[in-house]
Amino acid sequence: MLNKEQKEAVSCNDKRILCLAGAGTGKTYTMLERIHRLIQDGVSSDCILALTFTHAAASEMEDRFKSTSNNDVPKFCTFHSFCYSLIISDKSVRKKVGYERIPWIAEEYQIRKIEEDAKKQTGIKLSDKKIHENSSNLTMKETKDLEILRSAEDRLMKMKNLITFDHLCYDVCELFKKKDGSIKEYLNKYEYIFVDEFQDTDKKQYEFVKSFEGAKIFVVGDALQSLYGFRGADSSIIKSLAEDKNWTTIKLYQNYRSTEPICNYANEISRYANDSFRIAIESHRYGEEVHNQYMSANSRYSIYDEDCLKLCKDANSWKGKTAILCRTNAEVKSIQKMYTENGLTYSLGSNADIGLHVIEYSNKENLDDSVNWLSSFLSDREYPTFLTKCQEYDVKSQKFPFDKFMKIFYRNKTISKYEKLMTKVKEELKSNDDMKSKWYNIFEEISVKPKGFPEGIENNSDLVNNIKCALSGTGMIEDDSVYIGTVHSVKGLEFDNVILVGVGGKSFPLSSEENKNVYYVGITRAKSRLYVLEAE
Numbered sequence: 398m399l400n401k402e403q404k405e406a407v408s409c410n411d412k413r414i415l416c417l418a419g420a421g422t423g424k425t426y427t428m429l430e431r432i433h434r435l436i437q438d439g440v441s442s443d444c445i446l447a448l449t450f451t452h453a454a455a456s457e458m459e460d461r462f463k464s465t466s467n468n469d470v471p472k473f474c475t476f477h478s479f480c481y482s483l484i485i486s487d488k489s490v491r492k493k494v495g496y497e498r499i500p501w502i503a504e505e506y507q508i509r510k511i512e513e514d515a516k517k518q519t520g521i522k523l524s525d526k527k528i529h530e531n532s533s534n535l536t537m538k539e540t541k542d543l544e545i546l547r548s549a550e551d552r553l554m555k556m557k558n559l560i561t562f563d564h565l566c567y568d569v570c571e572l573f574k575k576k577d578g579s580i581k582e583y584l585n586k587y588e589y590i591f592v593d594e595f596q597d598t599d600k601k602q603y604e605f606v607k608s609f610e611g612a613k614i615f616v617v618g619d620a621l622q623s624l625y626g627f628r629g630a631d632s633s634i635i636k637s638l639a640e641d642k643n644w645t646t647i648k649l650y651q652n653y654r655s656t657e658p659i660c661n662y663a664n665e666i667s668r669y670a671n672d673s674f675r676i677a678i679e680s681h682r683y684g685e686e687v688h689n690q691y692m693s694a695n696s697r698y699s700i701y702d703e704d705c706l707k708l709c710k711d712a713n714s715w716k717g718k719t720a721i722l723c724r725t726n727a728e729v730k731s732i733q734k735m736y737t738e739n740g741l742t743y744s745l746g747s748n749a750d751i752g753l754h755v756i757e758y759s760n761k762e763n764l765d766d767s768v769n770w771l772s773s774f775l776s777d778r779e780y781p782t783f784l785t786k787c788q789e790y791d792v793k794s795q796k797f798p799f800d801k802f803m804k805i806f807y808r809n810k811t812i813s814k815y816e817k818l819m820t821k822v823k824e825e826l827k828s829n830d831d832m833k834s835k836w837y838n839i840f841e842e843i844s845v846k847p848k849g850f851p852e853g854i855e856n857n858s859d860l861v862n863n864i865k866c867a868l869s870g871t872g873m874i875e876d877d878s879v880y881i882g883t884v885h886s887v888k889g890l891e892f893d894n895v896i897l898v899g900v901g902g903k904s905f906p907l908s909s910e911e912n913k914n915v916y917y918v919g920i921t922r923a924k925s926r927l928y929v930l931e932a933e
Contacts, residue, residue, distance in 0.1 A: 401650050407431045408616075411645040415595075415638045416428060416617040418516055419676035420655030420663065420921035421891070424617045428591055429462055435848050436468045443536065447591040448479065448606075454797035454889075460770065476535035477562055478603050480569035481784055483815075489579040494568040495555050495844065502781040503559040511557070523766060554790060558606065562777060570605035578796060584609055592616040596623040597630045612927040620665055620674040623883055623919050632910075639674040648676050650923075656684025659927050663920045669913050678921075688928045692899065700731045700898060706932050709896060713741045713879055715926075717893025720880045722919050724905035724912075733881050744878040747890075752843035753868040759822040762862045764799040767819060771802065774811045818842060826857055884919040895923035902932025 399407060403423065406416045418424030428447075436442055449455050452475060459473040483490045485499050503511070516522070521542045527535060528543065535543065554560060572580045574912045590609050592598065595618030598606070606614060623632035634708070638644045650661050660680040664933055667675055688747045692702040700706065700723075708731055712719045723729050724789070736743050758767035772783050782805065786797055806812050821842050825835055832854045847867055854860050880892065897919045899905045920927060 399427070400651050401645060402651070403427045403430070406647045406649070407434050409647065410613075411647060412613050413644045414613075414615045415644045415646045416636075416649065417616065417639065417646060417674060417676055418617050418619055418644060418649040419678040420619065420622065420918070421652040422649035422676075422678065423651075423653055424619075424649065425458060425461070425593060427649065427760060428617050429458065429465070430614070431587075432462065432471060432591065433468070436471075437468075440589065442469040442471045444586065444588040445591070446479070446587040446589070447471055447473045447593070448476055449473070449593040450475055450597050451773075452478070452775065456773040458593070462699065466897060476570075476605070477566050478780065478784055480566045482579070482787075483569055483583070484565060485785055487579070490569065490572065493572055493577060493579045494560075494565070495551075496558065496560070498558055500555075500558050500560040501552065502565075502778060503561050505779060507557070507559060508561060511553045511559075512548055514553055515546055518553075519549050520543055521546050545918060567601055572602045573608035574601075574604040576608060584611070588612050590614045592618075594618055595892065596620050596632050596635045597625050598634055599629045599631050600634070603631075603634050615910075619676065621670055621676070622888065622913055623764045624888060624911065624918060626911050636671065636674050650676060650679050650870055652680045653812075654924055655680055656682050657927055658684055658686045659920065659923050659925075661847070662687045662927065663809060663917060663927075666913070667917055667919060669910070670739040684925050688926075690928060690930050691933050692930050693904070693933055700728050702930075703754060706732075706735055707845055708930070709735065709881075709898075710739060710741065710895060711745075712894065715875075715894050716877060717925070718747070718878055718880070719894040719896070720882070720887055720890075720892040720922060721723055721840050721896045721898060722882065722884045722887065722922070723898045724915065726883060728904060729882055732898070736879075736881065742879075743881045746880070748844045749868045751815070752840075752845050753820075753865060755822055755843055756818050756839065756861060756864050756868070759819045759826060760857070764816075764819055764823075768797065768799055768802045771806075771812050771815060774815070775806065776807065776809070779806060804809070826861070832856075832860055836864070839864060884922075887922050888918055890922060892922055893922055893924050894926040894928075895919065896928040896930065898930050900929055900931045905932070 406427050408413070412882055416424065420428065432447065434447060435445065447458060448459065455473045455475055455478070461468060462470060472479075484494065484496070491497075491499065501804060523542055523546065527539060528546070551564075554564070573584070575881070576584065576912055587609060588611070590606060590612050592606060592614075595616040597618070606616070616635075618635050620632050620635050621638075621840050623630060623635070625875070626632065639646055655663070657680045660678045664677045667677075688702065690708070692705050709721050712721060713736070715784065723732070733743060754767070754770050758770070772780070775783055786801075786805065803812075803816055822839055825838050827841065828835065830838065833850050836847065836850050836854070845868065854863055880887070897916070900916060901907050905912065905915075905917060920929075
């Protein structure tokens with residue numbers, strides 16, 4: 398059921414819509430419901446382009462759309478994969494960016510080699526620091542030298558038929574910005590543009606989105622969850638749209654994740670933000686107050702406060718999923734080390750989430766449907782190969798037969814691991830074991846403990862449905878795992894219990910807006926219990 402604000406976001410017909418969605422307010426659900434509504438109203442799925450920032454997020458949106466609709470699937474993809482798919486499939490676009498053949502994404506060692514060769518050819522002796530860091534600190538001569546160097550690098554890249562991710566996105570987006578003749582058919586084709594996690598866009602990507610002048614544009618995001626300024630994301634874009642009278646702003650307040658005390662705590666922390674883009678989230682679920690505790694001893698790189706370590710150790714026995722979150726990987730490693738020394742186990746992800754995908758695809762006649770999900774585990778270097786091969790099979794769905802996919806990407810350890818897991822579950826479903834044995838055997842394979850065996854399971858269909866219900870969070874599994882990681886690593890995830898470590902300390906100072914955003918994101922991962930460990 399949609400709440401009042403979600404209904405407005407789904408049904409509004411304005412041409413430019415900014416949906417400011419607070420943490421846990423169902424932003425992706427709302428966006429997908431809007432797409433469903435458009436298609437039900439007669440809009441062709443071919444006219445819809447939905448963009449996000451990671452392969453995993455694009456894959457998840459596509460899977461969620463398919464699970465709730467029999468309609469044709471719109472194009473869900475990242476900015477980079479969309480740009481690269483045009484270079485692959487369209488010769489005129491490819492020629493405009495300077496390539497006769499489909500270019501390969503350059504490896505790191507190839508990029509370094511080309512930089513060295515460009516320096517030798519031009520005789521320019523800028524330091525690596527001046528080449529790769531903030532160009533605003535360069536003198537006029539150094540700026541000119543850098544332009545010459547970049548031009549030489551670009552020429553060498555094209556000679557070797559190589560391209561970088563940044564260049565392919567920049568070059569294709571530039572064609573859209575200039576409305577070049579090679580991309581006019583795409584400007585005309587996509588009448589509805591959606592952008593998820595809009596706070597993570599950079600200026601070039603926003604220019605690309607704006608180039609679809611005739612399209613209806615719907616962007617959703619939260620400036621308070623902008624964490625990627627170090628990668629070039631520019632949160633000033635979403636902030637400026639919140640004050641732009643040409644855009645309709647709709648705010649989603651109702652939080653479906655956290656208790657009222659956690660939401661209230663998050664709202665107090667977020668008062669640093671301007672009211673035009675700040676969302677004061679609301680919850681109708683009661684719970685315990687947020688626990689604040691001071692840490693007396695911690696360094697920039699490790700945690701050795703006894704009270705903190707004791708709490709983290711105690712968290713191993715808490716009910717539900719728990720996350721211990723730090724600002725840096727160095728602190729994460731120190732807590733993981735403490736867990737190992739005490740014989741405690743911790744997780745690096747959710748077995749239940751993986752298990753849900755495994756049982757879903759293992760129950761199909763073949764594993765072809767799993768390719769889209771598995772492709773989300775490809776590295777940035779592997780993904781272009783996937784896109785290239787997609788052209789040989791099914792351009793629209795961007796996937797190809799499972800056996801051919803595995804033949805190419807069998808070296809990817811994560812994909813190989815999940816392929817073996819799906820094969821084992823598939824074999825178990827086909828076995829002659831009784832339903833109870835199958836139930837426990839499958840849960841053992843996916844490393845999740847069930848709470849008993851439900852009555853009334855008579856066939857594989859009942860079995861699969863009950864396993865999927867259990868893994869979807871109905872309380873039928875014992876998921877008391879502890880995840881130890883950075884706040885950045887859990888963006889978009891949720892946990893029953895959260896411990897935030899070292900807030901306000903040497904590695905987590907709250908002097909910058911980005912760190913305040915990190916703090917806010919960490920708080921809003923918690924569903925029921927939140928401990929904030931502040932550095933004195």
